[in-house]
Amino acid sequence: MEPIYARCDKSCNQSFYVKHFKEDKLHNTIEKTYFNCPNCGQEYVCFYTDEEVRKLQKKQRELQRKLKWVTDADEVKALLIEQDKLRAATKERMDAIKQKVEQQHEQ
Incomplete structure (x- = not known):
């Protein structure tokens, strides 16, 4: 997958490429897919699935x-x-x- 260009619009205003998405299993069968700003760590949720x-x-x-x-x-x-x-x-x-x-x- 091609890297996605993003800007941290919630905190530090840093621009960066998202190369890898993270997944966390929440309660039951729900999974959260997200990425973090590499500069300040701000989390950006892409979507949830079950x-x-x-x-x-x-x-x-x-x-x-x-x-x-x-x-x-x-x-x-x-x-x-x-x-x-x-x-x-x-x-x-x-x-x-x-x-x-x-x-x-x-x-």
């Missing part, structure tokens, strides 16, 4: 592989519709997890 999200992501990867080989226009259209549904379901679930984790963190 078993359901990881299954949805796996389905998306499988669908991507399938799309590479399909030539029938109707089948491609159907697969793209399925892909959009999977993306929407994944985003909805990830947003719900983020809200739950952040609410628990505030308490």
